[in-house]
Structures are given as structure tokens and as C-alpha cells.
Amino acid sequence: MLHKNDKSRLSLVDKAYVEIRRRILEDNWQPGYQALEEAIARELDMSRTPVREALIRLEREGLVEIMPRRGMRVVAISxxxxxxxxxxxxxxxxxxxxxxxxxxxxxxxxxxxxxxxxxxxxxxxxxxxxxxxxxxxxxxxxxxxxxxxxxxxxxxxxxxxxxxxxxxxxxxxxxxxxxxxxxxxxxxxxxxxxxxxxxxxxxxxxxxxxxxxxxxxxxxxxxxxxxx
Amino acid sequence: MLHKNDKSRLSLVDKAYVEIRRRILEDNWQPGYQALEEAIARELDMSRTPVREALIRLEREGLVEIMPRRGMRVVAISxxxxxxxxxxxxxxxxxxxxxxxxxxxxxxxxxxxxxxxxxxxxxxxxxxxxxxxxxxxxxxxxxxxxxxxxxxxxxxxxxxxxxxxxxxxxxxxxxxxxxxxxxxxxxxxxxxxxxxxxxxxxxxxxxxxxxxxxxxxxxxxxxxxxxx
DNA sequence: TTTATTTTTAACGTATACATTATAATCTGA
DNA sequence: TCAGATTATAATGTATACGTTAAAAATAAA
CATH class of the missing domain: 1.20.120.530 (GntR ligand-binding domain-like)
Known part of the structure; x- marks a missing residue:
């Protein structure tokens, strides 16, 4: 988690965090969208671990909820x-x-x-x-x-x-x-x-x-x- | 991360989260206190992984900062x-x-x-x-x-x-x-x-x-x- | 055909292995 | 003795293995 470093040396957690967050905020992943850790990991070309860690951050920020066996889900807009x-x-x-x-x-x-x-x-x-x-x-x-x-x-x-x-x-x-x-x-x-x-x-x-x-x-x- | 389940089936991440948070809020771990992942993991009798995940949550909540090679540090009161x-x-x-x-x-x-x-x-x-x-x-x-x-x-x-x-x-x-x-x-x-x-x-x-x-x-x- | 039960699959949580690299310790030269 | 260079150590980030178990699929019974 070198999350305080410059961009060229972003950790994989940071990369996953930034990319997932981008997809949500730019509506590529719409409210209600679900994806499993493994699928996201494959898409981002990394192992599950940094994806998990990124999702924890994003969950704390209210952008996703993590549902066991359903993966993460982009929080709905109500x-x-x-x-x-x-x-x-x-x-x-x-x-x-x-x-x-x-x-x-x-x-x-x-x-x-x-x-x-x-x-x-x-x-x-x-x-x-x-x-x-x-x-x-x-x-x-x-x-x-x-x-x-x-x-x-x-x-x-x-x-x-x-x-x-x-x-x-x-x-x-x-x-x-x-x-x-x-x-x-x-x-x-x-x-x-x-x-x-x-x-x-x-x-x-x-x-x-x-x-x-x-x-x-x-x-x-x-x-x-x-x-x- | 069965963090929505009842207390008897708390995941290790949840256990670590609750315990670390308790120690901080009850001043057992005072502002400025530092500890490495491995040390915390040993103390809580679990592997590093759930400790890492708990610390990510706590960092997002502003109670700790995570500093590579120094472990986590309880946020100071200024x-x-x-x-x-x-x-x-x-x-x-x-x-x-x-x-x-x-x-x-x-x-x-x-x-x-x-x-x-x-x-x-x-x-x-x-x-x-x-x-x-x-x-x-x-x-x-x-x-x-x-x-x-x-x-x-x-x-x-x-x-x-x-x-x-x-x-x-x-x-x-x-x-x-x-x-x-x-x-x-x-x-x-x-x-x-x-x-x-x-x-x-x-x-x-x-x-x-x-x-x-x-x-x-x-x-x-x-x-x-x-x-x- | 529907419902209940059993079996199988795979997603997750966790532990561990491993490569990288920051930091500490040690060595060398002035 | 001190400063700089080199080496060793260990903390971290990441990948992978593995056990557990929820959910899906298959099978059996009504």
C-alpha cells in the first residue's frame, strides 16, 4: 500500500481503487452493478488481494457494498x-x-x-x-x-x-x-x-x-x- | 468478511477491527503508538491478512495511519x-x-x-x-x-x-x-x-x-x- | 409437476509463500 | 572517530493455496 507515493509507483491496491472508483463515478458501473472479486481481478490484471483491499476502502466511502458470494455491488441511488x-x-x-x-x-x-x-x-x-x-x-x-x-x-x-x-x-x-x-x-x-x-x-x-x-x-x- | 453477521460468527477481520478500535478509543493504544502488522497479528492470534483489512477500515475512519515499514500508527491528537x-x-x-x-x-x-x-x-x-x-x-x-x-x-x-x-x-x-x-x-x-x-x-x-x-x-x- | 433433499461447485476468508525494497547494521576509508 | 558505501534484514505488497460454506445444480419423493 504505497498510497502516498507518486503516480508512477502506485501500488496495485491504489490502481484498483482509482480504476474502480472511476468506473463508478463516471457511471461505467451503474448503481446496482455487481461483480465478483475474481472477475474484477481478471479485468484489472491482478490477483484478488489488491482488489479486496481497494473494495474495503470504497465500501468505507459508501460507493460500494460488499456482499459475500455476490461480490461488490455499486450502491444504488435512492x-x-x-x-x-x-x-x-x-x-x-x-x-x-x-x-x-x-x-x-x-x-x-x-x-x-x-x-x-x-x-x-x-x-x-x-x-x-x-x-x-x-x-x-x-x-x-x-x-x-x-x-x-x-x-x-x-x-x-x-x-x-x-x-x-x-x-x-x-x-x-x-x-x-x-x-x-x-x-x-x-x-x-x-x-x-x-x-x-x-x-x-x-x-x-x-x-x-x-x-x-x-x-x-x-x-x-x-x-x-x-x-x- | 461476514461483517453483517451476529457476534458469535464475527470474521477475524471484524474481530481485529473491533479490538484495535477498542484499544484506541479506550486509550490502551495512545496517540502516536506504532505497531507492525505482524506484531498485531501475533497479539490477536491470527495471520496478517485480517489485520491488514481491519487497518484499512480504521485508516479510512481516521483512527490510524498506515505507514509502510513502520506499521500503523494511532493518529495523534493535535x-x-x-x-x-x-x-x-x-x-x-x-x-x-x-x-x-x-x-x-x-x-x-x-x-x-x-x-x-x-x-x-x-x-x-x-x-x-x-x-x-x-x-x-x-x-x-x-x-x-x-x-x-x-x-x-x-x-x-x-x-x-x-x-x-x-x-x-x-x-x-x-x-x-x-x-x-x-x-x-x-x-x-x-x-x-x-x-x-x-x-x-x-x-x-x-x-x-x-x-x-x-x-x-x-x-x-x-x-x-x-x-x- | 412441484417440493424436498442431497450433492457439487465456487466464492470467500484466511494462511502462507515469495519477491521487492526500505531501513538497519556493518564495513571501509579518510 | 566520522561519513559514506555496502550488505543484511525484515516489513510489505502481492500471489497463491486451502478449508469452509453458501448457493447452485442434481436427484429423489410426493
Whole structure:
């Protein structure tokens, strides 16, 4: 487990972890997908042992569940679970936003946030929702990274992973997200003005809107599945 | 990894996980303690494999770090890290408190919370700080469990584990915690009245006081260590 | 045909073997 | 004696072997 080393000397556990995680987060392995250790090991051209170890990590992160004799299964996206998770991420990110506002940072410090919003604007000009989602994700990651609390950032990021798939899966069914871009710009404004409560309120509202849209779509799908 | 089975059929991984975790949380293995896989395996009377797997879980939970050729090391308690973690747990628990207040639960539903406060009172009458800490911990766990958001509870609990050692390590250096008991009673009161903002405020203030006391003691110790 | 029982198969958890390599110990030269 | 080089050791990561047992398949009975 040389998991602290550079990329060229990644252990097989790390390689398995990165690859499996990639397949899940990029939806190559969809929610509910199952695979046995041995099959994964064959696919990744390694023995079972590093696959096992990678799966333990991923299980702890909530991306897979390990079911004896069924192998691992990619955790399903459920609307009720997503509601719960969204609430957590809303609290964490809004605290990060408030914290950042308290810091009263200068424009230079907030450059990564502005860059993300610009990339989001550009993506919408080109009708490229995928690129928009990527830039949006970067905005949220930057918000957490800049907030000055390492644990808050780490935890916020790990919860992000859990909602990432739901965000992508619903991307084409949501209205064009102009409002997201506006929300982020307003947030940056509030942060620069050191307006802690506004920052918290703007971001909370933003996440709640997103949650509403996403979980409504998910619920609809679940209802459709029940009708079949 | 029959980690979902009953206790009598715990896998060796589960056994190792439970035992190592117990030793850390009960301070038998103190912050900074190092041990090699092989040594742990010998101590637990099993081969290295289940020990490795247990350590991966514990690493993901932030209790240990795995360092090649040095084995695992129990994560140190640092005042700055504790500040960060306390901020996270404050946000999570305060949200749980607010959520609970929103629910406007009846007295019966809140029985576990009242029971914990009573146990805390009883422990202080007997000058038993250890028992007090245990009841206090139960109070916080119950608060999370009752809040109605499974993810919030799960995450709050996992962050609890990270501060548990710092709480215990500083227990005898803090003033007798009458105020904690009062705070918890006030919180229950606010919850029963459905006063969301009071609940949030009371609990936030409570956690911030605790954080202040604990991290001050930790910082003092770190400064003392530097003087040696 | 269906259900129950028995047998077989293979997935998993665990132990062990082995190659790699980081680190400790030892040796050599100034 | 000290610093650098070399050698030895052992910790780790990985592969593989093996025993256990859950699940699948086959067989028998109703």
C-alpha cells in the first residue's frame, strides 16, 4: 500500500481503487452493478488481494457494498438517501461559505472560485452540460478547499462523491442551470463583502434548490419503476 | 468478511477491527503508538491478512495511519486538528438539534435524551467523571440518532469517534461539567417547544465552549512538550 | 409437476509463500 | 572517530493455496 507515493509507483491496491472508483463515478458501473472479486481481478490484471483491499476502502466511502458470494455491488441511488446526503452536504458547504466570508479574503485568494464560475458560463454558452457539471463540481471543491478547515474540506469532499452520480444522472432532465451560475456569483460577492449570514443563506438556498430538483427526478423514476 | 453477521460468527477481520478500535478509543493504544502488522497479528492470534483489512477500515475512519515499514500508527491528537474536527461536529450536531426541534417531538420520543441527562446528573452526584463522560456521549449519540436523517447521524457518529479521545484525555483538567448538564436540559426544552433557532444556538454554544476548553488544554500540553 | 433433499461447485476468508525494497547494521576509508 | 558505501534484514505488497460454506445444480419423493 504505497498510497502516498507518486503516480508512477502506485501500488496495485491504489490502481484498483482509482480504476474502480472511476468506473463508478463516471457511471461505467451503474448503481446496482455487481461483480465478483475474481472477475474484477481478471479485468484489472491482478490477483484478488489488491482488489479486496481497494473494495474495503470504497465500501468505507459508501460507493460500494460488499456482499459475500455476490461480490461488490455499486450502491444504488435512492431519493430518500439522497435527501439525507444533500442535507449533510448543504450544512457542510454552507459552513464553509460562512467561514470563508468570515476570512474576508481578497479577490486573488478567491480566483479559483471565479475561474470555476467563468468555466461554468462558458460551458453554458456552448450548450455543454457535461462541461458545466465539471466546472460546477470544481466550484464546490474550491469552496471547501479555500475555507481554511481541513477536516471540513475533507468531509465535504467525501460527501460530494456520494451525490456526484445523482447529479450526473439527472443533469439532462433539469432546467438549464443559469441560476446556479448566478447563485455562485452572488455567493462570491457576499464572501468578498464579509457578509457571513448572506453567504450562508445564499449557499443554503442554492443547495436546497438543487436537492429539490434532483430528488424529485429520482423519486419520479422510482415511481415509474414501481409501475412496471 | 461476514461483517453483517451476529457476534458469535464475527470474521477475524471484524474481530481485529473491533479490538484495535477498542484499544484506541479506550486509550490502551495512545496517540502516536506504532505497531507492525505482524506484531498485531501475533497479539490477536491470527495471520496478517485480517489485520491488514481491519487497518484499512480504521485508516479510512481516521483512527490510524498506515505507514509502510513502520506499521500503523494511532493518529495523534493535535489541537489544531481538534479545532477543525470540533467545528465539523458542531455544525452536524447543531443541525441535528435544529432538525429535531422542527419535528416537535413529544416527551416520550425524547426519553433517551432525558435518560442521558439524568445519568449525567447522577454521575456528577457521585463525583464519577468517567460515568459522566459516558452518559454525555450517549446524549450526543441519541441526539444524532433521533434527528431523523440517517446520513447526518452516521456522519456525526463517525466524527464523534475522532474527538472521543481528546475528550477523555482532558476530562480531569476541565471544570466539573455542571454547565453541560444545564445546556442539555435547555436544549431538550427548546426542542420540545419547537424552537429551531434556540435549539441550534444552545447547542452550538455548548459545543463551542467544550471546544474552547479542550483545545486550550491540548495547546497547553503541546507548548509544554516544546519546552522540554 | 412441484417440493424436498442431497450433492457439487465456487466464492470467500484466511494462511502462507515469495519477491521487492526500505531501513538497519556493518564495513571501509579518510 | 566520522561519513559514506555496502550488505543484511525484515516489513510489505502481492500471489497463491486451502478449508469452509453458501448457493447452485442434481436427484429423489410426493
Amino acid at each position: 431519493s430518500t438517501d439522497m435527501c439525507d446526503i444533500y442535507e449533510v452536504v448543504t450544512v457542510l458547504e454552507s459552513e464553509a461559505a460562512a467561514r470563508l466570508a468570515r476570512l474576508r479574503p481578497d479577490k486573488k485568494f478567491l480566483a479559483p472560485l471565479n475561474a470555476s464560475v467563468e468555466a461554468m458560463d462558458k460551458a453554458l454558452e456552448k450548450d455543454n452540460l457535461k462541461a458545466w457539471a465539471k466546472a460546477d463540481e470544481a466550484f464546490h471543491a474550491n469552496l471547501l478547499k479555500l475555507c481554511g478547515n481541513a477536516r471540513l474540506a475533507q468531509m465535504g469532499m467525501s460527501v460530494q462523491d456520494r451525490i456526484k452520480r445523482a447529479r450526473l444522472a439527472t443533469l439532462n432532465e433539469r432546467p438549464v442551470p443559469y441560476r446556479s451560475n448566478d447563485d455562485h456569483r452572488a455567493l462570491i460577492e457576499a464572501i468578498m463583502e464579509g457578509d457571513v449570514e448572506a453567504a450562508r443563506r445564499i449557499h443554503t438556498q442554492h443547495k436546497q434548490n438543487a436537492m429539490q430538483m434532483i430528488t424529485t427526478i429520482l423519486k419520479q423514476r422510482e415511481d415509474d419503476d414501481l409501475d412496471e | 489541537s489544531t486538528d481538534m479545532c477543525d474536527i470540533y467545528e465539523v461536529v458542531t455544525v452536524l450536531e447543531s443541525e441535528a438539534a435544529a432538525r429535531l426541534a422542527r419535528l416537535r417531538p413529544d416527551k416520550k420520543f425524547l426519553a433517551p435524551l432525558n435518560a442521558s441527562v439524568e445519568a449525567m446528573d447522577k454521575a456528577l452526584e457521585k463525583d464519577n467523571l468517567k460515568a459522566w463522560a459516558k452518559a454525555d456521549e450517549a446524549f450526543h449519540a441519541n441526539l444524532l440518532k433521533l434527528c431523523g436523517n440517517a446520513r447526518l447521524a452516521q456522519m456525526g457518529m463517525s466524527v464523534q469517534d475522532r474527538i472521543k479521545r481528546a475528550r477523555l484525555a482532558t476530562l480531569n483538567e476541565r471544570p466539573v461539567p455542571y454547565r453541560s448538564n444545564d445546556d442539555h436540559r435547555a436544549l431538550i426544552e427548546a426542542i420540545m417547544e419547537g424552537d429551531v433557532e434556540a435549539a441550534r444556538r444552545i447547542h452550538t454554544q455548548h459545543k463551542q465552549n467544550a471546544m474552547q476548553m479542550i483545545t486550550t488544554i491540548l495547546k497547553q500540553r503541546e507548548d509544554d512538550d516544546l519546552d522540554e
